[in-house]
Amino acid sequence: MIRTFLVLFVLISNMIFAQNKLNLIPYPQKVQLLQGEFAIPKAFVLSGDLPKEETEYFKKRIGSQVEFQYAKKGGEIHLTNSIIPQASGTDSEQKKEYYSIEISPKQIHIKSYTKQGYFLALQTLIQLIEQYKEGKNIPAMKIEDQPKFAWRGMHLDVCRHFFTVDEVKQYIDYLAMYKLNTFHWHLTDDQGWRIEIKKYPKLTQIGSKRKESMIGAYVDNTFDGKPYGPYFYTQEQIKDVVKYAQDRHITVVPEIEMPGHALAALSAYPELACTKGSFEPATKWGVFDDVFCPKDETFTFLENVLDEVIQLFPSRYIHIGGDECPKTRWKECAHCQELIKKNNLKDEHGLQSYFIHRIEKYVNSKGRKIIGWDEILEGGLAPNAAVMSWTGVNGGIEAAKSKHFAVMTPGAYCYFDHYQGDPQSEPNAFGGFTPLEKVYSYNPIPSELNAEQSQYIMGVQANLWTEYILDFKQVQYMIFPRLMALSEVGWGTSDPKNYKEFENRVINQFKVLDGMKVNYARSIYNITGKVIPSNNGIAYELSTSQNSNSIRYTLDGTDPSINSKTYQTAVEIPNSLTIKSAYFEEGQLKSAVSTQQFIISKTTGKKITLEQPSENYSFGGAFTLVDGIIGNVKKLGKTWLGFQGKDVVATIDLGQKTTFSEVYFNTLENKGSWIHLAKSAKIFVSDDNKNFKLIKEIGTPEIQKAGGKIKVNVGTQNAKYLKVTIENAGIIPAGNPGADSKAWLFVDEIGVN
Template sequence: MNSPVFVLENSWHPLEGKLTGGFCMVLHNMSDEAISGFRLVFTSLTRVTEDAVCNNAIFSRRNANFHEVTPPEGFSLAPGASWSFRIDGLHRPAKHRTDGAKSAYVTLADGSHHTCAVGDLMLEGRHSEPAPKLLPEGKVSEPYFLQPWPKSSKLSAGETYPVALCLANEASPEAAKAVYGVQTLFQRLFPSAHVPFALKPVNEGRTLSLVTDSTLEDVAYKLTFSPEEVVLTYSASAGLQYGLTTLAQLLHGARIDPDTFSFPVEGTIEDSPRYGWRGCHLDVSRQFFPTTDVTRLIDILAWFKLNIFHWHLSDDEAWRLEIKAYPQLTTLGATRGPDEILLPQLGNAAEPVAGFYSQEEVKAIVAHAASLSIEVIPEIDIPGHNAATLAVLQHLTDGQEAPDSYHSVQGFPNNALNPAIEETYEFLAKVFDEIVPLFPSKYLHIGGDEVADGSWMTSPLAKKLMQEEGLDGTFGLQSYFMKRIQQMLAERGRQLAGWDEVAHGGGVDPTGTLLMAWQKPEVGIALAKQGYDVVMTPGQAYYLDMVQDDAWQEPGASWAGTVPPAHSYAYEAEGDFPEELRPHMKGVQACIWCEHFLSTAYFNRLVFPRLCAVAEAGWTPKANKDWLRFAAIAPHAPQL
């Protein structure tokens, strides 16, 4: 039999009396032979409920976003023919073209799997609004290409710009290395552009003098411009890098659009960041990113003067970090496929998908980030979001716990590490012992999010622990677990970072603990009142997988609402923080969750320009923000 070709088309329709609606799916057999006794699998973030009603199909099983259906008994799909069926009963209504099938495959009677081509989710019953333009026509009031905008600037525009900024002869070898470091960063991001620096004088260049001043903060710098010379004053390597990056941006903008942007001929820039934590998170569990993509994203963060890379290395869908004590975590727990221990999810189909980071690769990425003044914060998400871990290490489950006794919000059954099983802590101790030497950051992020209420309630071991320790339900158990984890980290010289649910059930000791407020902005204030240090990363403003417009044809997730670039830019994370609580507000962070990100082009469409907006929120004082200026500069951002 020749390799068959299949196409799956899908649409969403409303249902009277049921807001969630349903799917209509059509499988086209474009092969040369009839097929029978087959099964169809599709993955979709809009999940089918257990009580869904199927018309002309039999719903056979679901695991989170994995759905399997079969045709009626005796059905045969002829060459060139189509099989149509309806599924009425979804867990939420579809709102955008990306809310339907993300991937699909057909399993034939002989057990072979064949990927289907899948198109966008179509809309029945109302107008399918096209995606709009997301940025207005930009306009600059000051002709300088800078993003994020500096704290203070008083500049006069020059009529020309130098060929390069030439390092003064008296510069130290360390300073020359710093200049070369920003030069190579620029060349990686803009390989076809003219370089901004030279290590010796060149014709039509301008002298760059580097001066140290111990009275400046480590992250601060000052630039003084004159027709003959630019003087960069700094006290530490971070300030030097930020100042050099500013110069590279100014010169790059003057070159790419001289009608809009100029290089200063006179004046000063005095600059330092608004917040100490200016972060970007990347989820590599749902979709694996090769090391080249990770290092390029870190380069982009450096260009925008972000200083934290939060690396989300494990989740239900895969474990991505090599742990030598448990090699099966990455031999089995990092692969999804029809015949693998982990079923296809979120865009993968017949072909297995895999990927993990070796410890040597991690060391190289951490060193690369450090050279750009970026700290890498690893995240191993516990106790929830561990379907992959528990599929591999089944001894970490209570064998007497009822299967499918609880489900996560993403639909995974029994996916949380059990706090009552002592082997759980032995496992995590070995994991931490291998992670700590790889990441010099003082924080280790342990997740703590989205543990389903009702988790462990059918586990006899958990019930026994609750009785012995006087714990109340799921979140009492979670707090017990987190307190033990906090102590384990302290023994290894690390402090606990987590999502805001770490505070549930009594939480942990707030001293030295950093929590990320993601569910809504008010959570950050509540955490600060409890004594926690807080990073603001609300889904309603800083989750870069969220859809950017209400239009049906605009792609993205929508559970946190619609997040247009204008909102990400205007959002003020300090919000209603009382003055006395503001010391607990440490900064801001963008989060890139990757359920939807099936291509680099898709990544770039959703991440930019909103990543630039979060970078400016972390650096630029509120009074210096300018939406139209941002709109003029952001389209020139380097992308993945």
């Protein structure tokens, strides 16, 4: 049956459509303008048998802005009910979130098939109320709307840093505002166990606290010396949060990590490990060798834990992690090796598949399904498992092609712990560079999939890991405004070609966030710099969400408030220098001052190709390696390219035969994040881009001695092409975080002098 709801409301303001668009996020699938305007009465009149919980939510969101009253029998507005047979099967699923709103001069009429659709319609009405304030009229219109993707999610890690029940509820409210429908709650990890399990009280007695926490940049290896915790949620608190989310038509998907990321659990129950221990919850970030041992008592423990989790969470899917599980202990464990032999498994990756299969069978027996990070593909995917593709898009592609469901959450677009503005002016973050525009540009359907395979892409999710997020104000800062871009991507109405129009709607939403006292990032107001090739080498494009003609800059590293130039077109960078820039209004500084140093060499701005492009850490592409910017080793933002398990093979066209005697490049070491120095490097020259001559080779000792900052004397050379191959460290050796996994190679700036 389809429900029909009539709503009248007050306090809608006068705001013309920006470029014929409403200030709605996510933008509806269809908006049709009608004749006339809705004349605003003095009170908000609710007519008929409206769903109670959703309508109470609506009243609370509008708050003191309006007065509410219900229409009396015989009043001017009457409830009408239309009964339409609801289609079955897939169509029925899609209709769950369908709604329409028709605004005429006399009333607002909502149609939906379900309370969920009605609730989504209310979110649209709330945004309209926020847009049309001050007692003015709203144009008549009809909106017909439903999302493209069934899974529109946000993740929150409460293990590295904990957030209160009230803060988690605020987080859920943010999701509801922008029509996201899935909250992925990351509850267990090496650094803390955050969910009460009554059968195993030591999980929270021991595993919910750590002796100290890592602070600052990872490479600093410094700690605060302060005990952290005990912090966890009781089962009553969990039930409260789940009910709160249900009232907002949001599904809470719990994550219980296995077989890796298990140190907090092993600290409480060391008998579940492959070695005797002892263990303690991790104080550093990263990945650790001690993981769950696949023995019967471990599976009994995990099944008992899952029994309690399943009772608390009614979600169809239970997230079991499955990522970043080093195989070091399994290789050394007699029981594990016997298990591999007994079950005719190929290797430890096969043992991971065995582990996931066994857990899946148990979860399925409880009427639920598992979802895990894309490493659960290792050794063969469990029969009914869904994949959350984070290392790139390949996991989702592989899952969909084998007729498994997948949620796309690639780090390059969907990791909100990455920098969203110039790393030099942003709070310390994990790394990477994922600005609002990049999130908005993402298409969750990989081009490699055909129409049938695409049906297995359930949707999109963004993740917020909290190693460097100390409090909830910082949570707000990292998700806003990027959550808005994710919302429109998941709804299926994003249009990267019209990003500026979307950005205007975001800026209008800032007024709402201001009223809510949300600490959102204002990075889009700051100066964005982009290096582009020019006839003379490189030029630096400056832009802002405001008027770019109000940008002022200097080329000598001095404050742009003094003796600066007004920006008009891309600034040529003829030599090594430092440019500072900022946005001004009426002579007053309105943005942070952006600083960028350039080191120019004979490769700067030249054409460069990579044989194996990077994926997750790829902002700016190959040109990043010849853009004149040296990467910051403490802030792994947009100035680095990252390659997991791949070598760098870069060929630079110098344009003409060029004389040089020194080649330099930078690599990075950050073993806690699986980033290792290069194993070796070779340098070649050519005049025809076909026949290359090796002129220098360096090995691990030279690279380690240089600390990754490589400068090589190659003698006097005269060539048109330069090729540099930088060898990845390969498989991470035992004794290191992420052992037995592919190492990351981070490279920046290949130059010659």
